[in-house]
Amino acid sequence: MRNRHTVATVLALAVTASLAAAVPATAAPTDAPGTCPQLSKSLKWYGENREQLQEMIDERGSCSDPSGPRPVAAFDWDNTIVKNDISEATLAWTLKHDKLLQPADWRATNKWLTAAADRALTEACGTDVPAGEPLPTSKDTGCTDEILDIYNTAETSDGKPAFEGEWNHRRTVPEYVWLTQLFAGLKPATLTSYARQARAENLAAPIGHEQTVGTHKMAGYVRYYEQQRDLIRTLRKAGFDVYVISASMEPIVDAWAGGAGFDRAHTIGIRNLVEDGKLGYDVEGCGDVPDGGGEALTYMDGKRCWINQEIFHVKGADAWKKQDRAHRIAFGAGDAETDVTFVDDATAGHLAINRNKPELMCRAYDNADGRWLVNPMFIEPLPRKSGTYPCSTEGYAEPEGGSGPMHRADGSVVPDQRDSVYGG
Structure with a gap:
């Protein structure tokens, strides 16, 4: 049985609708004005995570403002929507x-x-x-x-x-x-x-x-996380525009995405160039990085670039930059360093599936904006990580290689963090 712990990171996600991160579009109507779709109460989440997610949905979904812009949610795929890769x-x-x-x-x-x-x-x-x-x-x-x-x-x-x-x-x-x-x-x-x-x-x-x-x-097995499928369905019903942003190849994600309700228009993965109808060695670039040997994957900062380019239509070098709130996702979910940048960009809520990946967990446990939630893996969760995450010295992957201190937006260094949300 999963252990219960008091978690400092499980804090209120509430945020005013004026902080909407959205693509200009008409929000999908709910069953009744002012009535928000509800997450299933039969599916187990850690601590108060379901309640906090519901609060975010209530605040940012079309149930709150049917006439407002449509908020965007983005999920990593491997080990975030499904268990395993x-x-x-x-x-x-x-x-x-x-x-x-x-x-x-x-x-x-x-x-x-x-x-x-x-x-x-x-x-x-x-x-x-x-x-x-x-x-x-x-x-x-x-x-x-x-x-x-x-x-x-x-x-x-x-x-x-x-x-x-x-x-x-x-x-x-x-x-x-x-x-x-x-x-x-x-x-x-x-x-x-x-x-x-x-x-x-x-x-x-x-x-x-x-x-x-x-x-x-x-x-030798993969499973969809039912909690995540329910969250994705509920977000859609609440008027969110929901995407997959994966470091797997798009032709592979295409085989799985329908099981969580995603179509190709809402699936972003690695795109190898096609030559004479066949996959080639070259990979599509992003922003100001041209097509080539794979220098701009849907990986870490690359996931931000691809979200900015494909969802918010930001072009060129600007696609690598953190955008204003109107051109950022409202909600992001991931499990590893490859997801940390886009999940941190979210304006209303960040969900970290705990696989003991240092950079993501440093951000999540520091919880600088009070909107981070941490959940153990829903299947075969990891036990508590021994010691601390070395956020203050090795928490940030440097572009040139190696690691260094992790900093907050104000320049302060993130202190080392202890693992407090884990399985039994």
Whole structure:
């Protein structure tokens, strides 16, 4: 049973309607003027989180101001709307079913891939399979293990760095880009069909199931969080315009999004360029970052850029900047560092699913604006983190790499924080 704790971070989300973060649009009507849609009371939330979320909905939904602009809510996908990672589930399925294609040159797949990684992949996967043909990864554990080691650890199986060079560490991660590039040569619809088959397999597997891929153990199940599906439905009924902003590829998210009521117009993920009907190595850019090798993913500050660009229609370099309240989301939810910037941008409420990710949890527990909520994972929550989050010294990921002190908007340093919202 989940432990109960008194939580300083579970504070009122109430905020006046004048602070609306919205896209100019007509709010969807509710069943009766002044009546707000209600979150289910049969689904368990931590502490008073459901009540605080309901208060935010009451304050900012069309039930409060039917004539006002439509507020925007944005959710991360992996480990926020679902338990576990749909990109990794899809990768595992493709490896087990021989669906990845041999590249002409491993070094060409990713601009940051090292010569050592190129050699390791070439040796492990061989050159007998012609370029563009499926690799026999279901039986060739050496090839499968090398791919998984490089993706999971950014190192080859024998411990050599797999990526090198320079990149903005708040905008991209080379191994995240490389995961998308492994699917090059497939049609987007084909990748979506693979993701659907992975979805069926992972939804059917029991909670806690592990699968063996190569010689690696990986999570073998995924579940939608019913609390999040209920929250998303309620937000929509209350007039919110609700989006997914994910660091998974859009063709993969497309296979899952409908299960939480999202259509393609409300799904934002990594977008690889399509060449002759097939996915290529290049990735769409954002703001003033052009299309290219994946320098501007839907990752950390990149999620802000993509929200600003796709939802609020902010163009160029300005898309990377924190916008005025009228051009920011009202509510944001995430579980990791990749989500911290856009969730912090929200004007009415921030929901952090606790996976012990330092930068997000430093922001959440500091609760500078009094609108942060923390909830343990709804399935298999983590126990309390030992010690403190080192917010004052290592709480912020620096663009050039490494970490430094986390600062509030006023310049003050966020003190170290203790984990106080966790599972039993």
